[in-house]
Amino acid sequence: MNFTEHIILPVSDFLTGKSIAKHLRFLEKSQFWSRDKIEAYQNEKLKALIAHTYHNVPFYRGIFEDLRLKPEDIQTKNDLEKLPVITKDDIRKNYDKWMAVNIPKSQLISYVSSGSTGEPFLYYRTKYSESFQKATAIRAWKWMNYRMGNKYVKTSIHERESTLKKIQDIINRSLFLNFSHFNDAFFKKTYAKILNFEPVVIRGYPHPLSLLASYIQRNHKSYSGKKLKAINTTGSTLHPKDRQQLENTFKVKVFDSYSCEGSAFIAQCEHNNLYHPAEEYAILEFLPSKYTETDPEKPLRHITTDLHNYAFPFIRYDTQDYVVVKKNIPCDCNRKLLSIAKIKGRDTDILITPQKKYILMENILGYFENQQNVLQIQVVQEDYDTFVFNLVVNSSFNNQHKEIISTYWQNFMGDDCRIIINMVDEIQLTRTGKRRTVIRNPKIKINY
């Protein structure tokens, strides 16, 4: 028996009104269900979701009426194609009509979408859906050899501000490290802290972790902690080069994982590098895209339907990420959940200032997440010292906001940088249809 999972978690659920332990028990079994059983479960949940949104979510009532559909017209996930694919833009335009009218405020938890394409927005989840989603994450962490109560390091771009979160860190035996400045002095301090803590898992964005790995390689050859079992990357695309560097340095397997608003938690299992989504949480649809037609791997658009969040529904929501799906390839782990070979989302560069300070997509997004009047962002390093911020803003944005942003980044990047703020109508997509948050002029090498 695992004390944290079987005793502490249920008690904490009881105190907070959540239900993570219950869902985790369910998910431990359902991960080995047959395909038929998984799909029957999804269809049942889908019917309930559709009935709920028809009756309680003004936006969806409108969609059903416009299309002359009744809830009974959606019986299985194959019927989903009768409904439109929804983008962040649709949500933003219809924001007031997106909340269910029948969910008590006490059940709501607010979230800011990670905005990996530079379009953060506020949304809500029910305690129920949050609990379910957390349980799917804990299940996936178990694939990584992590057991509840094990020590882990969590790296983030945010400061740990709330006392509640700090207390949770102690209870969860987690060491929180704020990765917002990247240079050797920072990595030296951070590496000492990690060694002293002896985590079982280190979790964080691929780029910051691979910069840390590069520091360790240069100065110590490899990681010398004794208890580490896995690295868990998340938040942006894990490139094969970064994976290899992390595995060479830390001498453990890297497990990549993915999540975004409305989507299933998707993680690599213990047997190979295939990813399995928590299909009990969401229905995944994969649509062809004109942008990736020429890509030999044929990545598909990942469209998600969140089966459990009744407060702020995501039905056929376009995650703007692409995946390479492996159809009909059984995984050695014996789970019948879908197999995904690659997640191609969130592609990004690293910027580097003349003082050799690294600026990551995560730095930029962390800051702009809280600027509600900036809708989209892109930062382009045009020259060694020149950084252009392209912003799509709303009508409440004024010169004072511009000044605040400019001052913040001038201080953050240093006096030797030129910060240029441009207001633009839209951020151009790349040839592969992605919106990149951070672009560095190729002439500027990362270790120049």
Ligand SMILES: [Zn+2]
């Ligand atoms: Zn597997």
